[in-house]
Amino acid sequence: xxxxxxDAIVVxxxxxxxxxxxxxxxxxxxxxxxxxxEYSGSKNVQGAILYSDALxxxxxxxxxxxxxxxxxxxxxxxxxxDRGHTGMHHRSDDYNEDLPNRYTIIRAQFDKWFNxxxxxxxxxxxxxxxxxxxxxxxxxxxxxxxxxxxxEGFYANVVVLAEGVNGLVGQRSGLxxxxxxxDVALAVKEMHFLPQETIESRFNITGDEGVVIEAMGTITEGxxxxxxxxxxxESISIGxxxxxxxxxxxxxGSPYQLLDRLKAHPSIRGLLEGSEMKEYAAHLxxxxxxxxxxxLVGDGWVCVGDAGHFVNAVHREGSxxxxxxxxxxxxxIISLNKRGQACTKKALGAYRQRLEDSFxxxxxxxxxxxxxxxxxxxSTIMDTYPRLMNGAAQTWFRVDGRDKKAKENEIVKAAxxxxxxxxxGDAVKLARAWR
Amino acid sequence: MSDDVENRLFQNRYVVDTGKPxxxxxxxxxxxxxxxxxxxxxxxxxxxxxxHGQVEIVADGCMECGTCRVVCxxxxxxxxxxxRGGFGVLFKFG
Numbered sequence: 001x002x003x004x005x006x007d008a009i010v011v012x013x014x015x016x017x018x019x020x021x022x023x024x025x026x027x028x029x030x031x032x033x034x035x036x037x038e039y040s041g042s043k044n045v046q047g048a049i050l051y052s053d054a055l056x057x058x059x060x061x062x063x064x065x066x067x068x069x070x071x072x073x074x075x076x077x078x079x080x081x082d083r084g085h086t087g088m089h090h091r092s093d094d095y096n097e098d099l100p101n102r103y104t105i106i107r108a109q110f111d112k113w114f115n116x117x118x119x120x121x122x123x124x125x126x127x128x129x130x131x132x133x134x135x136x137x138x139x140x141x142x143x144x145x146x147x148x149x150x151x152e153g154f155y156a157n158v159v160v161l162a163e164g165v166n167g168l169v170g171q172r173s174g175l176x177x178x179x180x181x182x183d184v185a186l187a188v189k190e191m192h193f194l195p196q197e198t199i200e201s202r203f204n205i206t207g208d209e210g211v212v213i214e215a216m217g218t219i220t221e222g223x224x225x226x227x228x229x230x231x232x233x234e235s236i237s238i239g240x241x242x243x244x245x246x247x248x249x250x251x252x253g254s255p256y257q258l259l260d261r262l263k264a265h266p267s268i269r270g271l272l273e274g275s276e277m278k279e280y281a282a283h284l285x286x287x288x289x290x291x292x293x294x295x296l297v298g299d300g301w302v303c304v305g306d307a308g309h310f311v312n313a314v315h316r317e318g319s320x321x322x323x324x325x326x327x328x329x330x331x332x333i334i335s336l337n338k339r340g341q342a343c344t345k346k347a348l349g350a351y352r353q354r355l356e357d358s359f360x361x362x363x364x365x366x367x368x369x370x371x372x373x374x375x376x377x378x379s380t381i382m383d384t385y386p387r388l389m390n391g392a393a394q395t396w397f398r399v400d401g402r403d404k405k406a407k408e409n410e411i412v413k414a415a416x417x418x419x420x421x422x423x424x425g426d427a428v429k430l431a432r433a434w435r
Numbered sequence: 436m437s438d439d440v441e442n443r444l445f446q447n448r449y450v451v452d453t454g455k456p457x458x459x460x461x462x463x464x465x466x467x468x469x470x471x472x473x474x475x476x477x478x479x480x481x482x483x484x485x486x487h488g489q490v491e492i493v494a495d496g497c498m499e500c501g502t503c504r505v506v507c508x509x510x511x512x513x514x515x516x517x518x519r520g521g522f523g524v525l526f527k528f529g
Contacts, residue, residue, distance in 0.1 A: 036517055036518075036520045036521075037521075037525070038450075038521055038525055041526065041529055042525045042526055042529075043499065043523075043524070043525075043526065044526065044529045045498075045526060045529045046529065048529070106528045106529065107526075107528070107529035108526050108527055108528050108529040109528075111529070127520070127521070128520035128521030129520040129521075130517050130518070130519060130520045147520070148519050148520055149520070165501070166499075166500065166501030166504070166505075168515075168516070168517065178505070178508050179501075179505050179508075180505075181505055181506055184502075184505060186476070186478060186500060186502045188478045190443070191528045235528075244476075244502055244505055244506060247472075247476045247502075248469065248472040248473075248476050248506045249472075253475060254439070254440070254475045254476070254477075254478070254480070255476070255478045256439055256440050256443060256478060256480075257439065260439065277443070277446060278446055278527070278528070279446050279447060279526065279527055279528045280443035280444060280446055280447060280498075281447075281498060281526055281528075281529060282478035282479065282498040282500040282502075283498075283500050284500050284501055284502060284505070
């Protein structure tokens with residue numbers, strides 16, 4: 001029996017896998033994509049924000065058909081204490097443009113659409129199939145995958161591992177080391193449904209306009225983590241996540257208890273009032289940054305998306321990195337395929353070079369020291385400063401007969417009392433990690 | 436499992452692979468601190484401690500996040516695999 005050898009097998013159908021499979025199929029390669037869920041998206045979880053640019057590189061007119069919720073016109077960043085928040089809001093009518101830059105999306109719907117484009121481009125997609133291992137030739141080159149389906153497996157010139165953060169295939173095959181609890185966050189999320197008019201009046205938006213809130217502070221109880229609230233057309237996505245190392249060590253409570261407290265917070269409660277919760281989800285997020293990026297290529301394989309730890313934790317970007325790494329890996333494979341070159345580790349090294357030349361590695365490198373800084377300064381940044389900021393704001397805005405000079409002194413003293421000379425050190429550490 | 440989490444999981448869709456749980460806890464006399472922490476860390480409340488202090492799992496509500504696998508990787512107390520293709524949690528929204 002002649003076995004079919006595909007040009008490429010893509011493991012997984014999230015943003016990275018769909019981007020890789022779409023790009024290769026579109027270029028005429030014979031692609032097999034394997035997804036363990038019933039459909040693309042059925043196992044996937046994200047906030048979720050879609051960054052247009054990364055998708056436009058592949059599907060310029062995606063806006064005509066893709067299921068999008070709202071384009072974002074307002075960004076709120078909140079530092080929260082137990083009673084309120086202090087923050088920055090940025091809103092502009094400029095975001096009401098012909099080709100908006102960011103959208104809220106619902107991943108199960110979006111991924112299904114994206115995956116249909118993959119099939120329409122000519123790829124074969126096998127659903128409800130879990131990849132269980134890699135097949136190698138005697139020299140160690142990866143030549144295919146084993147699955148939980150009956151039979152001998154599937155063969156290809158190259159395997160693209162787009163299996164996500166909890167990627168067992170790559171880990172168990174020894175392609176990358178096990179995830180450290182310090183390098184991943186556990187996020188939980190709920191979908192809250194409300195009438196469209198209610199959402200629009202609560203957030204002062206009309207039409208397809210949307211608002212996103214990113215928050216940090218005492219809501220994570222001193223643990224390193226963040227929370228989010230995104231407006232969809234008829235629903236609100238709300239979630240919170242903390243590093244797994246902190247959740248398991250500190251033992252302060254369950255992730256869903258953090259979520260309950262967030263929902264009950266005075267700054268959030270009114271935004272969700274009267275909503276109906278229709279889904280609860282949990283997922284890991286790679287947070288280790290540049291230093292946690294594993295080996296990305298080998299003989300017969302490449303690694304993309306969350307499996308490659310491509311998340312910019314500072315900017316909360318991930319899906320765009322997933323799409324871009326998926327596309328760049330695909331373009332590397334296409335060019336080898338056209339030249340009739342084998343997908344060896346050396347040849348696939350061009351993928352690494354493409355990453356270095358793009359925003360992907362530049363951004364990952366820029367923030368390479370942030371995870372370490374957070375590991376040391378976590379509770380100061382997540383708890384002390386948000387409290388100080390909210391205290392300072394209250395001192396400043398309350399009118400109570402005290403003179404302004406006295407108020408300034410009180411704000412400075414409060415910060416000095418809590419951090420002392422540490423203030424200076426914190427500023428230096430932050431600047432160093434940021435540059 | 437607390438009501439907190441049970442009410443939430445009730446909203447989710449699952450295709451349970453009856454008789455073939457994808458996570459196993461190795462029989463033990465006393466659980467490690469890591470395994471014990473899963474009783475509160477697991478977002479689906481799958482882990483509980485019995486009257487002998489041993490940690491047990493009912494994986495039906497599992498959302499396949501992998502947290503327990505990461506936390507207990509060095510203790511050898513958990514065998515973790517993805518459910519067979521088509522089984523497990525099925526997100527409507529994700």
